[in-house]
Amino acid sequence: MSYQFVPFARLRQQPTIVVDSTANGAALVLAHWRGAPTPAALRDDTSAGSVLRALHQPGTPGLQAPAVTANHFDVDGFVGVWSLLHPALALRHEALLRLTARLGDFREADGPAALADHALQLVCWLNAEEKGRFYPPFGAPRLRRREDEACVEKFEWFLPRFADLLQNPERGRAAWEPEYERVQRAMTVMRSxxxxxxxxxxxxxxxxxxxxxxxxxxxxxxxxxxxxxxxxxxxxxxxxxxxxxxxxxxxxxxxxxxxxxxxxxxxxxxxxxxxxxxxxxxxxxxxxxxxxxxxxxxxxxxxxxxxxxxxxxxxxxxxxxxxxxxxxxxxxxxxxxxxxxxxxxxxxxxxxxxxxx
Structure with a gap:
């Protein structure tokens, strides 16, 4: 199945999967939001986790919809959307993507040290590029824009670039290293x-x-x-x-x-x-x-x-x-x-x- 990312405003123009959000008219909702109609078999701590569960169950009703969207940009939602667009690569890196989504949403990275370190690099890269090229999280109102509209530019920039960083984070070192080093210093304090x-x-x-x-x-x-x-x-x-x-x-x-x-x-x-x-x-x-x-x-x-x-x-x-x-x-x-x-x-x-x- 091949998916296309569409802006949230266009979700009713074709059958659409909604990730890390909820909306009337969605073919399928994959979200951990309280009360979201995510199928019970696909419930997970993160929305990206629900997407990854769905990829293991290709017969899930609604998963055949051709489009995917979200009403905001954050690490968890992005990882979920990206995983639907790149299912084979997502399943190959499932453990890493789960850690990345969890770190992005809950600020927790409870997993093998090497994977947790890679997840931190990915999250720091997403954060740095998001703030440097666009606007910080929850910053859309200061631009007098709605998040569901403004975030489209973020998705369109990150979606074709993330696979490269997933497989070779060194290519994004210039962006992720400053925040990564700041967090590493803070982790040293936390362990002291x-x-x-x-x-x-x-x-x-x-x-x-x-x-x-x-x-x-x-x-x-x-x-x-x-x-x-x-x-x-x-x-x-x-x-x-x-x-x-x-x-x-x-x-x-x-x-x-x-x-x-x-x-x-x-x-x-x-x-x-x-x-x-x-x-x-x-x-x-x-x-x-x-x-x-x-x-x-x-x-x-x-x-x-x-x-x-x-x-x-x-x-x-x-x-x-x-x-x-x-x-x-x-x-x-x-x-x-x-x-x-x-x-x-x-x-x-x-x-x-x-x-x-």
Whole structure:
């Protein structure tokens, strides 16, 4: 079967497979978005993973559609679209592509060292070329363009070039090396005695104590299996973040639902003597942050690495802050049990008094 990439706006002009998105009228949806109508047999942690599963099941209804599209550009979605266009090569490199998609979406690369290193090079190449030639993730509104329209140019540039980098990453070294080296330095810090991790598996929380803010690919690297990260930096600087793992439907493991952070923010603001206030993002944001804010961050700033945004000093001692976070989630999750495939309605209801998991 030979596929053609088409802009999202043209998906109804012919039978079309939709990747890492969802849309009425799609011949087949291959997406890990919460509630997406991906066939049960093809569900996977990443959308690219669902595509790769589909390639192993060529009789899947809808897979014979001649076109493929997505409504945005990111690593996972791109890898999924590219894999449909190059099925033989994709299946030959399936393990690498799965790691690349996971690193792109969840900032985790839990796999063999050589493959994880190759995946990091690919992701850094995609990131560098995307920012240098086009616009950063979530940056389309600043160009006064819709993402589903603006991203077409990215797909058209990357699709014919990715196979070359997949098979020989050295050809893209000039682009990927700066970010790759920055992440490697940060990974060294994460592995050193300067960093300490405390895990609270019953609430899905990892507390990372490390001297300075780091790139996500290093910071989240050792947090596989957790869904909330509290970063504690020197000078009483803190950020709490829900990982993207609880925005999507994970297939590999159950999760707890996100809890609204307004109550925790109010508790911290009551203790806070710094001039900034604790602010929080809504639970339907892709990666909600709780942090001391000097100004409201744009979506692209929140998506960018922690070392690329200001993180202010709090007056709250770090052990007190950690305990406040832990107790908030322990209270909120006391009557809930982890499970798969929460709906957004169920997630909202879970935070209400009397909710039962």
């Amino acid at each position: 005695s300067a960093t300490r991790l405390t895990r609270y598996p019953e609430i899905g929380l990892v507390v990372v104590r490390t001297p300075e803010p780091l790139p996500y690919y290093a910071l989240f690297g050792p947090t596989t299996g957790a869904d909330i990260v509290l970063s504690i930096y020197d000078g009483q600087r803190y950020e709490l973040e829900y990982k993207y793992t609880t925005w999507v439907d994970l297939e590999s493991r159950p999760t707890l639902p996100r809890l609204p952070l307004n109550g925790l923010a109010a508790e911290l603001n009551a203790r806070e003597a710094a001039p900034q206030r604790w602010t929080f993002d809504g639970i339907t944001d892709t990666g909600p942050l709780l942090r001391l804010a000097g100004h409201t961050l744009r979506k692209e700033e929140r998506y960018a690495d922690p070392d690329q945004r200001p993180i202010f000093a709090s007056s709250i001692p770090e052990n007190e802050l950690e305990q406040a976070v832990v107790q908030f989630f322990r209270r909120g999750y006391a009557a809930l049990q982890p499970r798969r495939y929460w709906t957004w309605a169920e997630i909202r209801a879970a935070s209400q008094p009397g909710s039962v998991g």
